[in-house]
Amino acid sequence: xxxxxxxxxxxxxxxxxxxxxxxxxxxxxxxxxxxxxxxxxxxxxxxxxxxxxxxxxxxxxxxxxxxxxxxxxxxxxxxxxxxxxxxxx
Amino acid sequence: xxxxxxxxxxxxxxxxxxxxxxxxxxxxxxxxxxxxxxxxxxxxxxxxxxxxxxxxxxxxxxxxxxxxxxxxxxxxxxxxxxxxxxxxxxxxxxxxxxxxxxxxxxxxxxxxxxxxxxxxxxxxxxxxxxxxxxxxxxxxxxxxxxxxxxxxxxxxxxxxxxxxxxxxxxxxxxxxxxxxxxxxxxxxxxxxxxxxxxxxxxxxxxxxxxxxxxxxxxxxxxxxxxxxxxxxxxxxxxxxxxxxxxxxxxxxxxxxxxxxxxxxxxxxxxxxxxxxxxxxxxxxxxxxxxxxxxxxxxxxxxxxxxxxxxxxxxxxxxxxxxxxxxxxxxxxxxxxxxxxxxxxxxxxxxxxxxxxxxxxxxxxxxxxxxxxxxxxxxxxxxxxxxxxxxxxxxxxxxxxxxxxxxxxxxxxxxxxxxxxxxxxxxxxxxxxxxxxxxxxxxxxxxxxxxxxxxxxxxxxxxxxxxxxxxxxxxxxxxxxx
Numbered sequence: 001x002x003x004x005x006x007x008x009x010x011x012x013x014x015x016x017x018x019x020x021x022x023x024x025x026x027x028x029x030x031x032x033x034x035x036x037x038x039x040x041x042x043x044x045x046x047x048x049x050x051x052x053x054x055x056x057x058x059x060x061x062x063x064x065x066x067x068x069x070x071x072x073x074x075x076x077x078x079x080x081x082x083x084x085x086x087x088x089x
Numbered sequence: 090x091x092x093x094x095x096x097x098x099x100x101x102x103x104x105x106x107x108x109x110x111x112x113x114x115x116x117x118x119x120x121x122x123x124x125x126x127x128x129x130x131x132x133x134x135x136x137x138x139x140x141x142x143x144x145x146x147x148x149x150x151x152x153x154x155x156x157x158x159x160x161x162x163x164x165x166x167x168x169x170x171x172x173x174x175x176x177x178x179x180x181x182x183x184x185x186x187x188x189x190x191x192x193x194x195x196x197x198x199x200x201x202x203x204x205x206x207x208x209x210x211x212x213x214x215x216x217x218x219x220x221x222x223x224x225x226x227x228x229x230x231x232x233x234x235x236x237x238x239x240x241x242x243x244x245x246x247x248x249x250x251x252x253x254x255x256x257x258x259x260x261x262x263x264x265x266x267x268x269x270x271x272x273x274x275x276x277x278x279x280x281x282x283x284x285x286x287x288x289x290x291x292x293x294x295x296x297x298x299x300x301x302x303x304x305x306x307x308x309x310x311x312x313x314x315x316x317x318x319x320x321x322x323x324x325x326x327x328x329x330x331x332x333x334x335x336x337x338x339x340x341x342x343x344x345x346x347x348x349x350x351x352x353x354x355x356x357x358x359x360x361x362x363x364x365x366x367x368x369x370x371x372x373x374x375x376x377x378x379x380x381x382x383x384x385x386x387x388x389x390x391x392x393x394x395x396x397x398x399x400x401x402x403x404x405x406x407x408x409x410x411x412x413x414x415x416x417x418x419x420x421x422x423x424x425x426x427x428x429x430x431x432x433x434x435x436x437x438x439x440x441x442x443x444x445x446x447x448x449x450x451x452x453x454x455x456x457x458x459x460x461x462x463x464x465x466x467x468x469x470x471x472x473x474x475x476x477x478x479x480x481x482x483x484x485x486x487x488x489x490x491x492x493x494x495x496x497x498x499x500x501x502x503x504x505x506x507x508x509x510x511x512x513x514x515x516x517x518x519x520x521x522x523x524x525x526x527x528x529x530x531x532x533x534x535x536x537x538x539x540x541x542x543x544x545x546x547x548x549x550x551x552x553x554x555x556x557x558x559x560x561x562x563x564x565x566x567x568x569x570x
Contacts, residue, residue: 007447014405014450015412015432016443023440027505028447034506035398035452035461041391043467059322068189075419084414087427 002032090116092252093567096161096309099255103149103159110149110160114142114204117162121207121253124570129228130247132167133175134207141204148202156202157316163198164254166242167208168215169300170289171195174205178291179223180213181437182411182418192289193324194258194300194317201316206254209244213439214408215260215293217241218268218511221502222441229498230272231568232535236495239269245303246273250568256309258317260290262298263396264490264515267527270303271490271539274529274565276556277303278310279515281546282522283328285314286321292407294400297519307528307557311335314549328547335553343558344378346484346551348542353389354488354514363538366531367489370540373562374487374555381487384479388472389517393509395472396516397445398452398465405449408442411435444505473521480545485555488514490527490539514541524549526556529565537565 004025011018018024076083090112094102102108118138125131135141145160165171168178170188172195177183191199198205212222220228220243228243230236231251238247242259246269249257259266261279270277278301285300292298302313314335321327348371355367371381411417413434422430438446452461479486492514501508518525523546527539540559544552 002451007451010450010454011447013454014446015428015435016438016446017432017436019436020440024444024447028444028451031397031444031448031505031509032451032461034509035394035465037394038391038398038461038464038468041388041464041468041471043464043471046467046471048463048466048470053325058325066189070189073187073189074415075413075417076422082414083422085422085425085427085430 002029004029092116092120094255095306096255096304096312099161100157100159110142110145111139114160114162114206115139117206117254124251125253127229127234128231128247128251129226130209130244130251130253131164131207132177132179132210132225132244135205138162138204138206145202156200158198158201158203160202160204161256162206162254163203164207164209164245164248164257165195165205166211166245166257166259168211168260168291169194169258170291171205171208175208176291178214179211179225180439180442181224183416184418186416190289193286193321195289197317209248209257211244212241213442214291214404215241215262215265215298216404216441216445218264218508219502220244220269221498222439224439227498230495231570232274232495232537235497236536237272237498239272239495241265242303243269246270246275246277249273249275249303249305251570255305256313257303258300259303260298261301261519262294262400263512263519266301266303267490267515267525267539267541268511270527272495272537274532274537274539274568275303275305276307276310276529277301277527277539278314279518279525280314280318281328281524281549283326284318284330284524284549286324286327288321288323294403295407296403297400307526307553307560308336308339310526311339311553333550335550338550339554339557341554342377343374343555346379346555347482348374348379348381348485348487349384349479349483350381351386351389351486351488352383353386354492358510359489359492360494362494362533363489363492366533366538367540370530370559371487374559377558377562384483386472386475386479386517388468388475389513391468392472392516392520393512395465395468396512396520397448397509398461399469401445401449402453402462403449404445408446411438469520472517476517476521476523484544484551486543488541490514490541494533494536494538518543522546524552526552528556528559530559530563532566535569
C-alpha cells in the first residue's frame with residue numbers, strides 16, 4: 001500500500017506543487033493501488049530484454065545546420081545561452 | 090457540393106474536373122464554421138486553406154504534376170508539428186508554441202499536395218480517452234452531443250465523422266486513434282510500431298506510441314498509409330516497408346484466414362450490446378470464409394496496469410522539458426529561485442497530466458521500481474510472447490474496440506480507475522507493437538460500435554484487407570448533424 005506521504009514526496013521531486021489534495025493525492029493513490037494487480041501476474045521469472053539497435057543502423061553523426069536561430073524561439077535567452085533563475089546555495 | 094465523400098472519391102472528382110479543390114475546401118471551411126461551435130473539434134483553423142486549394146487548381150489546369158492528395162482537406166491532431174503553426178498539445182503549457190519544423194508525416198503529405206485545414210482537439214498531451222482533459226474544453230460526439238467522442242484523438246474522429254475534413258491524423262499510445270474512431274463511427278488505424286515516423290510528434294510514451302490515420306473508409310486508410318509509411322532517418326525506430334502498396338489487393342478477401350477471438354476482451358464488464366455486435370461481426374467474418382476460434386491471452390488482464398505504469402514513466406521523462414526555460418508558457422524569471430520557478434511553470438499542466446507525472450515519478454523510483462515498473466515491463470514481455478505464439482497459428486485476432494458504449498460527458502471524469510478499463514481491449518496492440526484497426530460496425534440507439542482487428546507485426550496489408558472485408562458487410566446510418 002502506497003502512503004500519501006510517499007506520493008507527496010515524489011511530486012516534489014517531479015517539481016510539481018500539489019495545491020489540491022483531493023484532485024491529486026487521493027486520485028493518484030487510487031491509481032497506484034490499482035497497479036497492485038501486477039503482483040498476481042506471475043511474471044517474476046520473466047526476463048526483460050530491450051531492443052538493440054546496432055550503431056550501423058543509426059544515422060551519421062554529423063552537424064546539420066538548421067535554417068533558423070532556434071534559441072530565439074525560446075522565452076528567455078541571452079546570446080547563445082538559455083537564461084534561468086539562480087539556484088539557491 | 091457533397092462533402093460526404095471518401096478521400097479516394099475526392100481525389101477522383103478533382104482529378105476528373107467534376108469539382109475544384111478550391112470549392113471543396115471552401116465548403117469544408119464553411120462546414121467547420123457552421124458546426125464546430127457545437128462540436129469543438131478544431132483548436133485552430135488554417136485561414137490560408139482556400140488560397141492553397143486555388144493554387145492546386147491552377148497547377149492542375151496548367152498541366153503541372155500534382156501530388157496524390159489533389160488538395161484533400163486533412164485535419165491534424167495538435168501534437169503533430171506543422172512548421173510555423175501552433176502546436177499546443179491541447180495544453181496551456183504550449184498555448185503559444187509555434188513549431189519551427191514539420192513532422193515527417195506532414196512533409197510527406199505536403200509533397201502530395203494535402204491541405205491541412207486545421208489542428209484538432211485532444212486530451213492534454215494525449216493523456217486521456219475522452220478529450221475531456223483538453224485545456225480548451227471537450228470535443229462532443231457528433232452522434233449525440235451529450236456524449237464523449239473518445240480520445241485522446243477525439244478532435245480527429247469528430248472532424249472526420251462530422252464532415253469537417255476528409256481524413257485526419259491522430260496518435261495512438263493505448264488506443265487513442267481506435268477508441269475515438271469506434272465512438273464516432275470512423276475507421277481508425279494503429280500501424281505496426283515503426284511503420285510511420287514519429288519525428289515531429291510531441292512525445293508522450295515514445296516506446297509504444299504511433300501516428301495513425303482516421304478516415305471514412307478502410308481504403309482511405311490504405312491510401313493515407315501509402316503516403317506516410319516508411320523509413321525515416323530522423324526516427325531510427327522506423328522500419329523499411331519496401332514501399333508496400335496497401336491499396337493494391339485490398340479487395341482480396343479473407344477466405345481461409347484463421348481468426349482468434351480473444352476471450353479476455355469479451356468477458357466481464359462488456360456491454361451486452363457490444364457483445365451482441367461482436368458475435369454478429371464474427372458470424373460475418375465466418376460467412377466471408379474465415380475460420381474463427383476462441384483463444385486466450387492471459388496477460389490481457391494485467392495489460393492496463395502495465396500500460397499505465399510504462400507510459401507514466403516515459404511521460405515523466407518526456408515532459409521534463411516543459412519548464413518554461415526550453416518550452417512552456419511565459420512568465421518572467423525575476424524574483425524566483427531555480428526550483429521554485431520550474432515548479433511554478435509546471436503548475437500549468439492540467440490535472441490528468443499532473444497525476445500521470447506524479448505516477449511517472451513514483452513507479453520507477455528506488456524502492457518501488459521492482460513492484461511496479463519492472464513487473465510492468467515483464468508483463469509486456471510475456472504478453473508479447475503470448476501473442477507471438479498465437480500468431481504462429483492465427484492470421485488475425487478480433488475483439489470489440491471498446492467494451493462499452495460511448496458514455497456521457499462528465500460521467501467517468503472523476504473515476505480514473507474506471508476510465509483505465511475502457512482501454513482494456515486496445516492497449517495490447519501498443520504494448521506488443523502489433524498493427525490494429527477499428528472498423529465501424531454497428532449502431533446502438535444512435536451510438537456507434539467499432540470492431541477491432543489485429544494482425545502480426547508488418548502484416549498491415551493483410552489487416553487492411555480484413556478490415557475492408559468486414560466493412561463491406563455493413564451499411565451504417567449517417568451522422569445526424
